[in-house]
Amino acid sequence: MEPQQKPETKVSSSYILWLGCLLQLHGLHRIYNGKIASGLLWLCTFGLFGVGQLMDLVLIPNMVDEYNTKIRAKLGMSDVGVPTQDPVIAASVFNPKTTRQQLIVKLLKAASNRGGKLSVTQAVMDTGASFAEVEATLREMLKSEYVAIENHPDSGVVIYHFVEL
Structure with missing residues (x-):
């Protein structure tokens, strides 16, 4: 299976789009880096009357890094493009409607796969929470004496032992 391509923006492309200001197209680099509102503001105000456009010469690398980090996090990938979690888990992590009950079920499955014992780090890796x-x-499970x-x-790492597993 081929590795997935990362949809990232590049600093060089952002600088080329910054040059759009020579054609009175200010803010294209901001739109390219996911800053739609400020990009439109730049477009309508000639790059905040040129001041914002000039400041962006210094800010572009940070804009690109911020945007790429956000995209990688949404895709569940590390900085080098390696998947950090199962895609199914990644989808549930970005779903804010994941309930405490669903997390408990994921923890039970993770503990079951690990012989009934689970550290916090292992649980984070297995559940994506x-x-x-x-x-x-x-x-909470410890208080109920289930764990x-x-x-x-x-x-010396703290291990949670699931008694019934």
């Missing part, structure tokens, strides 16, 4: 969400959910807590004998 944030550290804070995973830790809060595991503590016991222990430390790994060698590393």
